[in-house]
Amino acid sequence: MQHTNQQRSNRFFFRMTKLLPLLLLGPVGLCLAQANTASLPSSSEATDLSVKTVVVEPPLPTLTTAGGPQDMNAAGNGLANNAGNVSALTARVYKKKVLAAAFAVSKPGQVQDIEDIAHGFPRELLRRLENSRAFVIRSSPDLLSLTMQADPPGVNLVRQVAAQYDSQFIIAGEVRNAGVQVASRYFGLWTTRSRPIDIELSVYDGVSGALLARHNLHQQVEDQGKIGRERPFGSSAFFATGYGKAIDAMLDESVRLIVKDLQPHPVLARILKVSNGQVVFDAGETSSIVAGDMASVVSGNNELPTLGLRSHQAQLVVYGTPQTNVGKMVVTQVQYLFSVGDLAAGVRQEDVRVGDFIRFDNVPLQ
Numbered sequence: 001m002q003h004t005n006q007q008r009s010n011r012f013f014f015r016m017t018k019l020l021p022l023l024l025l026g027p028v029g030l031c032l033a034q035a036n037t038a039s040l041p042s043s044s045e046a047t048d049l050s051v052k053t054v055v056v057e058p059p060l061p062t063l064t065t066a067g068g069p070q071d072m073n074a075a076g077n078g079l080a081n082n083a084g085n086v087s088a089l090t091a092r093v094y095k096k097k098v099l100a101a102a103f104a105v106s107k108p109g110q111v112q113d114i115e116d117i118a119h120g121f122p123r124e125l126l127r128r129l130e131n132s133r134a135f136v137i138r139s140s141p142d143l144l145s146l147t148m149q150a151d152p153p154g155v156n157l158v159r160q161v162a163a164q165y166d167s168q169f170i171i172a173g174e175v176r177n178a179g180v181q182v183a184s185r186y187f188g189l190w191t192t193r194s195r196p197i198d199i200e201l202s203v204y205d206g207v208s209g210a211l212l213a214r215h216n217l218h219q220q221v222e223d224q225g226k227i228g229r230e231r232p233f234g235s236s237a238f239f240a241t242g243y244g245k246a247i248d249a250m251l252d253e254s255v256r257l258i259v260k261d262l263q264p265h266p267v268l269a270r271i272l273k274v275s276n277g278q279v280v281f282d283a284g285e286t287s288s289i290v291a292g293d294m295a296s297v298v299s300g301n302n303e304l305p306t307l308g309l310r311s312h313q314a315q316l317v318v319y320g321t322p323q324t325n326v327g328k329m330v331v332t333q334v335q336y337l338f339s340v341g342d343l344a345a346g347v348r349q350e351d352v353r354v355g356d357f358i359r360f361d362n363v364p365l366q
Helices: 002-023 027-038 079-090 117-131 155-164 242-262
Strands: 062-065 068-071 096-102 135-143 169-177 181-185 190-205 211-221 267-275 278-281 294-300 306-309 316-320 323-334 339-343 357-360
Touching (some): 096 155, 096 242, 117 135, 117 242, 190 242
Parallel strands (some): 096 135
Antiparallel strands (some): 181 190, 267 278, 267 357, 278 339, 306 316, 323 339
């Protein structure tokens, strides 16, 4: 009996001497101790009390972009592609001021089921242009015409409207066709209905009054395409209809074309004040201008304007005044709607006048 008790004491002492270092390690040691205690062999089995070290690898780093965290080990281009996305997201582009006038409707009776397409279409177009983060938008409730029809505007009218709404470019348009078309098939035994939407889109330069581009857009649905005036233009209920989806696709195409038309043109800001070697111009934070930006000062020459004759009548037409790049300017102060810049060395203040322009080259900025 004493021998048995002695054996039990020896086994208890042996186990405690092995577990004591593990207990001193804290919670981790306790977990390992429990695991090893549960697997301790009996006196008749081989004793193996070795402790295995478990290495936990840290998770892979993630790259956070505007679209959310991106896995660096994901399939595809991986880190190189994500780095390019970060560069694109942080790029700064000067915003151009764009005005959209009301659209003319050639046949108002065809759009009685659409709530105010004349203002709804340009309004939705401006919203999508603004979402592209490349434009400062303006809107006009009036047609770009002196009549109620979509007459081609004159150069002076374009320039006048652009100056009135502080815009560099003007978008105008006309809804030319939106009526249901009925076609007879099988000798009149069967008829089909379809409804097109045809819009003419025009883009003008507000500084010179010139027409930059004209596009004829077309979409069509194979039914009567009725929308209903209870569905406001641009609403989710409007775009849920078949005809609304066709107009939605046309709006996206219009944005793509306008962005392409205006991309080559630099941002022009009009000079409001010249004093003590500084100029104040009408582009600021809303146009993505920041202090330290450098731009060119474009001044009109003291020459007479370029004149011409209309082909159909003997009437003088003013085409504009030649302009000269007189030097550089550095932005020193930026407000929301205007900025202040210092004329660079070598630029004479007397060569710069109110009404001249500051030109920001159309390049992405880092």
